[in-house]
Amino acid sequence: MNVGEVAALAGVTVRTLHHYDRIGLLSPSGRTATGYRQYSPADLDRLHQVLLYRELGFPLEEVATLLDDPSADPQVHLRRQHALLRDRLVRTSAMVAAVEKEMEARAMGISLTPEERFEVFGEHDPAQYESEVSQRWGETDAYAESKRKTAAYSKDDWLRIKAEMEDIGSRWVAVMRSGAAPDSVDAMDVAEDNRQHISRNFYECSPEMHAGLGRMYVEDERFTATYEAMAPGLAQYVSTAVQANAARQA
Numbered sequence: 001m002n003v004g005e006v007a008a009l010a011g012v013t014v015r016t017l018h019h020y021d022r023i024g025l026l027s028p029s030g031r032t033a034t035g036y037r038q039y040s041p042a043d044l045d046r047l048h049q050v051l052l053y054r055e056l057g058f059p060l061e062e063v064a065t066l067l068d069d070p071s072a073d074p075q076v077h078l079r080r081q082h083a084l085l086r087d088r089l090v091r092t093s094a095m096v097a098a099v100e101k102e103m104e105a106r107a108m109g110i111s112l113t114p115e116e117r118f119e120v121f122g123e124h125d126p127a128q129y130e131s132e133v134s135q136r137w138g139e140t141d142a143y144a145e146s147k148r149k150t151a152a153y154s155k156d157d158w159l160r161i162k163a164e165m166e167d168i169g170s171r172w173v174a175v176m177r178s179g180a181a182p183d184s185v186d187a188m189d190v191a192e193d194n195r196q197h198i199s200r201n202f203y204e205c206s207p208e209m210h211a212g213l214g215r216m217y218v219e220d221e222r223f224t225a226t227y228e229a230m231a232p233g234l235a236q237y238v239s240t241a242v243q244a245n246a247a248r249q250a
Contacts, residue, residue: 001044003028003037010047017047025064026050049077056084142203149202161201168194172238173231182237183244191238191245207249214242 007014020026021037026047030038039047046067053063066077153161171190180186191210198205198213205213217223217239227235 001039003039006039006044006047009044010051012051020047020050020060023060023064025060025067052081056081056088142205142209145203164197164201168197169230172227172234172241176231176234176237182240187237187241188245188248191241192249194242195245195249207246211243211246214239214246217242 001009003014003017007017017026017037021028026043028037029040029043032038049067050063053066054060058066168190171193175184175186175190176182178186191214195205195207195210198210217227217235224235227238
């Protein structure tokens with residue numbers, strides 16, 4: 001193959017191949033009668049090794065040393081390249097995950113740094129559910145309103161919202177443990193405060209919409225697990241109270 005064909009095949013420039021030839025890193029095995037470079041299959045194999053090491057960040061001088069060492073074992077080269085690529089894959093995967101999480105947070109309108117999001121949300125960053133939320137409710141007015149509101153929230157706003165949610169959670173546990181029925185006035189009052197909290201901070205949550213959320217607390221195991229971690233039986237209690245309050249409001 002001539003230099004132009006090799007450049008096109010390898011995705012490098014002719015100038016790069018000329019440079020590799022000048023420094024002795026990759027000299028073609030043959031020349032035409034007029035002096036043009038001709039590359040053999042063995043040359044292409046060496047070029048592949050050069051480009052792989054370059055992709056891994058090795059300087060050209062070190063690449064030449066690695067490839068020209070007469071005591072070098074090709075299997076050792078392959079194992080080293082494999083280990084380096086696996087390490088890069090792990091680091092790249094972590095970077096991709098971080099970027100995707102940041103994209104999801106921005107899509108949700110959460111304008112916090114990663115450190116601030118961890119401080120506020122811990123391991124339960126709502127950005128991880130953005131794809132699902134967008135798919136299920138992305139066309140609704142409630143979704144648009146929530147994005148508009150949350151886009152303006154600061155770290156202090158999110159900490160306030162978190163504190164309010166924790167207070168409501170504590171009240172749920174207290175009213176259930178008091179022995180009050182889930183359709184009692186006390187339980188429904190907590191449910192109403194919960195609905196108002198959503199309306200103030202995210203979107204206008206009608207009684208009907210809140211009832212739908214209440215059903216999700218027992219239909220979606222993630223919601224169920226959250227409430228059950230607070231107190232056994234709380235998920236069903238909250239679900240019943242929310243729906244009872246929706247009926248009361250209607």
